[in-house]
Amino acid sequence: MKIKLIVDYGNGSEPEVLFTNLFVISEWERIENRRASDGRGIGISELACWAHSILAMKGEKLPKTWREWLQQNPDLTISSEDKTDPNPTDAATDGN
Secondary structure (H helix, E strand, C coil), X not given: CCEEEEEECCCCCCCEEEECCHXXXXXXXXXXXXXXXXCCCCCXXXXXXXXXXXXXXXXXXXXXXXXXXXXXXXXXXXXEEECXXXXXXXXXXXXX
């Protein structure tokens, strides 16, 4: 699952573009005790958790949790766009 996240702090600075990866999604599953395949959908909480994880991986100084990060940035907005390849190559699907 590759999701493009656009993080806008609402302070006049340029929004930051981030991309999820396997580690970020697996960390979210661990932190939130969820599964990407559970059928419950993706909401703002997921986007915030993913963005927080990516920014932390980049070395940004952040609060310990994504909830604290949101609380400290009340004007923050996060939007997303699914960038997962809907038509993977035959090699990726093993010919199925």
